[in-house]
Amino acid sequence: MERVKRLAAQLLPGSVGTKPKVALLGAAGGIGQPLALLLKGSPLIGELALYDVANTAGVAADISHISTAVRVKGYTGPQQLGDALQGAAMVVIPAGVPRKPGMTRDDLFNINAGIVATLAEGVARHCPDAWVLVISNPVNSTVPIAAEVFKRAGTYNPAKLFGVTALDVVRAETFIAEILGVDPRDVTVPVVGGHAGVTILPLLSQCKPPLQLEASKAQQLMARIQDAGTEVVQAKAGAGSATLSMAFAAARFADACLRAMAGEGGVVECAFVASALTSLPFFASPVRLGRGGAEAALPIGAMNDLEQRNYDAMLAELAGSIQKGVEFAQRRAVAAAQ
Ligand SMILES: NC(=O)c1ccc[n+]([C@@H]2O[C@H](COP(=O)([O-])OP(=O)(O)OC[C@H]3O[C@@H](n4cnc5c(N)ncnc54)[C@H](O)[C@@H]3O)[C@@H](O)[C@H]2O)c1
Ligand SMILES: O=C(O)C[C@H](O)C(=O)O
Numbered sequence: 001m002e003r004v005k006r007l008a009a010q011l012l013p014g015s016v017g018t019k020p021k022v023a024l025l026g027a028a029g030g031i032g033q034p035l036a037l038l039l040k041g042s043p044l045i046g047e048l049a050l051y052d053v054a055n056t057a058g059v060a061a062d063i064s065h066i067s068t069a070v071r072v073k074g075y076t077g078p079q080q081l082g083d084a085l086q087g088a089a090m091v092v093i094p095a096g097v098p099r100k101p102g103m104t105r106d107d108l109f110n111i112n113a114g115i116v117a118t119l120a121e122g123v124a125r126h127c128p129d130a131w132v133l134v135i136s137n138p139v140n141s142t143v144p145i146a147a148e149v150f151k152r153a154g155t156y157n158p159a160k161l162f163g164v165t166a167l168d169v170v171r172a173e174t175f176i177a178e179i180l181g182v183d184p185r186d187v188t189v190p191v192v193g194g195h196a197g198v199t200i201l202p203l204l205s206q207c208k209p210p211l212q213l214e215a216s217k218a219q220q221l222m223a224r225i226q227d228a229g230t231e232v233v234q235a236k237a238g239a240g241s242a243t244l245s246m247a248f249a250a251a252r253f254a255d256a257c258l259r260a261m262a263g264e265g266g267v268v269e270c271a272f273v274a275s276a277l278t279s280l281p282f283f284a285s286p287v288r289l290g291r292g293g294a295e296a297a298l299p300i301g302a303m304n305d306l307e308q309r310n311y312d313a314m315l316a317e318l319a320g321s322i323q324k325g326v327e328f329a330q331r332r333a334v335a336a337a338q
Contacts, residue, residue: 019044019047020044020046020047020089020090020258020261021047021049021087021088021089022039022047022049022088022089022090022092022254023049023084023088023091023092023127023130024049024050024091025051025092025093025094025095025119026052026093026094027050027052027060028050028052028056028058028059029094029095029243030240030241031135031243031246031247032059033059034244034247034248035092035094035246035250036048036050036059036063037247038247038248039251039254040063040066040068040070042255042258043068043069044255044258045070046069046070046071047070047071047072047073048063048070048071048072049073049075049084049085049088050073050074050075051074051076051085052076052095053078053095054077056074056075057076060072061074078118081119081122081126082122082125085122085123085125085126085127086127088126088130089127090257091119091123091130092133092164092250092254093119093133093134093136094136094246095115095119095136096108096115096116096136096137097112098137098233098240098243099229099240100233101234104196105137105140105196105197106138106141106196106321108136108138109324112136112137112138113145113325116134116136116146117145117149117329120132120149121153123146123150123155124149124150124155128150128153128155129157130160131160131162131257132146132161132162133162133250133254134146134161134162134163135250137195137196138195138196138321139163139165139194139195139196140194140195140196140199140272140282140318140325141325141328142163142325143161143163143325144281144282144322144323144326144329145325145326147274147329148330148333149329152329158274158294160294161273161274162271162294163194163271163272163282164195164250164271165191165194165195165270165271165272166252166269166271167229167242167245167246167250168195168200168270169189169190169191169249169270170245170248170252171245172187172189172202172204173189175221175224176189176211176221179211180209182209186209187207187208189202189204189206189207190202190203190206190270190286190301191203191225192270192283192286192300193314194272194282194284194314194318194321195272195284196321197226198226198313198317200225200226201307201310201311202221203300203301203307204218205307206301206302215306218306219306222306228242229241252269253271256289257289259289260289260290261291263291265290267289267290268286268288269286269287269289270284270286270287271287271294272284273294274294275297276297277300279315279319280319280322281322282322283297283318285297285298285299285300286298286300
């Protein structure tokens with residue numbers, strides 16, 4: 001049996017025994033640490049590679065003492081990025097700077113664009129078949145950046161690149177459950193578009209159980225979901241943005257991906273993916289996940305007047321953010337070639 005497991009590990013890239021290796025980039029950060037903790041508890045992971053530019057050794061030593069079967073190793077600095085990524089079946093990226101009060105997610109672009117591009121280059125080189133889950137903001141631009149890097153490297157598989165928008169869904173479920181007086185786990189609500197301000201579009205009319213709200217209340221709830229990140233940034237007053245709820249949301253999304261990777265059918269989660277649902281090249285929607293990644297971006301369904309107005313209002317901003325990411329990656333490639 002052991003021989004069969006070892007053989008399977010050699011034949012299936014990214015697997016340790018029969019369970020995959022997951023690399024977490026930005027593992028010592030505000031999201032990285034609690035996310036590492038949650039991933040250490042996953043029965044679906046064989047090995048967890050914790051990578052950061054600083055402070056990884058302590059986090060890895062600490063997490064490695066937790067009595068679950070996931071093997072943990074820490075990697076620090078660009079020279080160890082390759083080893084962290086080698087053989088990974090999934091790469092989760094929360095590396096980068098968070099917002100401070102008064103900033104938009106787009107204000108993070110100048111720093112985070114280069115970080116995500118560099119890490120995506122590492123993925124292309126060391127684990128080109130991995131599923132890549134991008135958390136670093138602005139997601140509406142960092143995902144297109146990663147796509148461009150992969151295209152240039154000849155490794156782009158649109159089915160395996162995801163912008164993590166799960167926190168928007170988690171928030172929508174929570175706020176709706178408060179209104180309905182039910183357990184948030186019993187609420188289902190699609191959140192589509194992107195992950196910044198007006199591009200976050202919760203389709204409240206499709207909520208299950210149904211949510212009966214007059215238009216002004218629905219508008220208020222939609223605005224609260226759209227501004228929930230800012231609510232946390234303001235509450236943290238300069239100490240960063242959402243980390244714990246983000247770790248919860250990312251762990252849930254990673255778990256969905258790992259279950260689909262392992263062959264579970266019918267797994268659907270919202271994510272920002274390459275999509276033909278709209279005129280835009282990327283769009284967040286419910287996505288059906290399968291062994292090979294995103295199998296289908298599911299139709300966003302009928303929208304009421306409020307949702308349609310929000311949808312129409314978001315398209316230009318989302319298009320601009322996507323284009324900004326694409327142009328950044330193209331300029332970077334030209335500069336690298338000179
Ligand atoms: N997608 C979402 O819903 C969502 C939610 C919350 C936060 N975020 C974003 O996630 C990012 C991280 O947030 P945080 O609160 O964890 O920030 P943080 O500053 O606490 O942690 C970021 C970590 O990234 C590391 N890092 C920086 N450059 C790196 C590099 N080149 N390679 C590897 N690691 C690097 C830092 O050392 C740090 O440990 C931010 O951009 C934030 O806006 C996204
Ligand atoms: O709001 C932020 O800057 C972080 C994150 O995108 C969030 O939605 O909490």
